[in-house]
Amino acid sequence: MEKKEIRENREIMKNSEAYEKYLNTTHRLGRLMTALVLLLLLAAPYLIGLFLKAVPNLPAALKAFIGVGLVYLVSCIAEYLIYVPMLGAGGSYLAFITGNLINMKIPCAINARDIVGVKSGTPENEIISTLSIATSSLVTIAVLAVGVMLMIPLQPVLQSPVLQPAFENVVPALFGAMACKYYRQDMKVSLIVLAAMTLLFVFVPSLIGSTSMMVIPSGALAIVLAYLSFRKGQKGAEA
Amino acid sequence: MELLSKLNSPVLYLICGGIILFVAVICLIFAVRAYRMGKALGIDTGKMKRVITASATFAVLPSVGILLGVIALSGSLGTPWPWLRLSVIGALHYETQVAEAASESVGIGGLSIANMTPEAFVTIALLMSFCIMWGMVLVIIHGKSYCNKLRGGSEKKTDKPKEEKKKKLNLKGFGDTAMTAMFIGLVSAYIASYIGTIVSENGRFTFTGSWLPLATALVSALAMAVFLRIKKAFHADWIDSFSVAGSMLIAMTAAIFLGKLG
Numbered sequence: 001m002e003k004k005e006i007r008e009n010r011e012i013m014k015n016s017e018a019y020e021k022y023l024n025t026t027h028r029l030g031r032l033m034t035a036l037v038l039l040l041l042l043a044a045p046y047l048i049g050l051f052l053k054a055v056p057n058l059p060a061a062l063k064a065f066i067g068v069g070l071v072y073l074v075s076c077i078a079e080y081l082i083y084v085p086m087l088g089a090g091g092s093y094l095a096f097i098t099g100n101l102i103n104m105k106i107p108c109a110i111n112a113r114d115i116v117g118v119k120s121g122t123p124e125n126e127i128i129s130t131l132s133i134a135t136s137s138l139v140t141i142a143v144l145a146v147g148v149m150l151m152i153p154l155q156p157v158l159q160s161p162v163l164q165p166a167f168e169n170v171v172p173a174l175f176g177a178m179a180c181k182y183y184r185q186d187m188k189v190s191l192i193v194l195a196a197m198t199l200l201f202v203f204v205p206s207l208i209g210s211t212s213m214m215v216i217p218s219g220a221l222a223i224v225l226a227y228l229s230f231r232k233g234q235k236g237a238e239a
Numbered sequence: 240m241e242l243l244s245k246l247n248s249p250v251l252y253l254i255c256g257g258i259i260l261f262v263a264v265i266c267l268i269f270a271v272r273a274y275r276m277g278k279a280l281g282i283d284t285g286k287m288k289r290v291i292t293a294s295a296t297f298a299v300l301p302s303v304g305i306l307l308g309v310i311a312l313s314g315s316l317g318t319p320w321p322w323l324r325l326s327v328i329g330a331l332h333y334e335t336q337v338a339e340a341a342s343e344s345v346g347i348g349g350l351s352i353a354n355m356t357p358e359a360f361v362t363i364a365l366l367m368s369f370c371i372m373w374g375m376v377l378v379i380i381h382g383k384s385y386c387n388k389l390r391g392g393s394e395k396k397t398d399k400p401k402e403e404k405k406k407k408l409n410l411k412g413f414g415d416t417a418m419t420a421m422f423i424g425l426v427s428a429y430i431a432s433y434i435g436t437i438v439s440e441n442g443r444f445t446f447t448g449s450w451l452p453l454a455t456a457l458v459s460a461l462a463m464a465v466f467l468r469i470k471k472a473f474h475a476d477w478i479d480s481f482s483v484a485g486s487m488l489i490a491m492t493a494a495i496f497l498g499k500l501g
């Protein structure tokens with residue numbers, strides 16, 4: 001088994017020139033394709049707007065971006081810094097194009113790596129990650145396409161007024177699930193922040209209509225409390 | 240309802256389906272190139288085939304979970320746009336939060352087809368694309384140099400003084416905590432707003448506001464707790480693929496019945 005691995009590694013070294021060329025082309029292709037997809041995603045709302053005879057309200061979009069978008073800006077930077085080393089070049093371009101990183105692409109790539117036993121930063125990892133992420137993305141695209149096609153005959157049912165309370169409460173449904181998931185990770189911070197924000201909304205009800213903006217003080221309070229708790233934990237560990 | 244029909248029209252399927260098809264072609268190109276390079280490098284083709292089969296199998300269950308997300312969003316945004324967002328780049332929790340924030344900013348109150356206007360829809364759609372594009376932007380402008388640095392950086396790492404290393408590890412530790420805290424803050428703002436709605440929506444301490452959003456959130460949290468309990472009891476890690484979408488669908492179904500009560 002070991003001899004086989006050594007033989008494989010030697011062959012890999014022999015092909016290093018071809019591999020360098022492959023990596024350079026991957027970056028060129030990856031950049032070009034990512035830029036094109038980005039352009040298409042930003043253009044699509046305007047294209048749909050032509051059909052609906054409407055244009056996006058940019059000041060409103062900016063206001064919402066300041067509210068929740070900044071949280072995701074930080075989250076995207078963290079994901080980029082953490083996951084690129086795991087995924088390699090080809091895998092990273094594909095993963096950032098196709099999304100669903102934490103819930104699918106990363107576990108899938110790690111699973112593939114474990115199956116064949118490769119290490120980060122090796123040419124094998126580059127190939128295996130790319131294959132894994134490309135395959136999982138194609139499966140998702142296929143499953144969703146089939147599912148959406150099956151949903152088309154169900155449109156009248158989905159648009160029925162009886163089901164409207166369900167679709168009008170999609171956001172509370174999401175936050176309930178997320179609260180259960182995140183609150184258990186730091187119950188003390190969660191309860192303090194929830195209590196503080198509840199008092200704020202109860203005493204200043206006009207803020208209810210701008211909840212997305214209130215994410216900023218709420219997030220800041222949670223981070224400060226988490227930092228204090230983190231420092232306290234560290235001091236305790238050092239003592 | 241007329242707008243919802245437009246949002247489900249063939250034109251939108253064509254626009255969204257076209258982009259999805261383009262992304263599928265990109266995936267195919269990358270997969271074929273990687274397979275050929277793997278062969279040239281002498282990587283066992285059996286290994287690569289095993290990776291393809293394992294990844295395809297692995298992706299089926301989470302994909303069904305993502306499809307449930309498309310169903311959850313289809314009532315307020317139509318089917319084609321959530322189909323695009325969740326096939327390419329997006330994730331259910333992100334899409335819903337951004338869509339809600341955009342709905343508020345554009346003045347329709349919340350994410351609901353009843354108040355949706357064409358202008359609100361295209362603003363929501365633009366914001367959904369804009370807010371999560373940073374990973375793509377970074378990989379375009381910095382991906383190559385970052386990958387190259389990672390390939391050549393392993394020796395340098397060992398020269399770093401221990402104290403500096405320790406400090407970095409500590410900061411990384413807080414980075415994870417800060418991310419969790421940020422999401423706690425985000426979720427708390429919304430849950431608190433549902434409590435505030437009940438207590439003071441129609442005037443301070445009148446207790447006449449709608450309780451349905453809070454009740455839906457509670458049912459969803461309960462369903463999530465059950466999913467987490469099942470996961471722990473039966474070591475069923477696969478349940479993670481369904482827990483968020485599953486909890487949401489259970490709570491949304493509950494909202495239909497709870498709505499009739501009040």
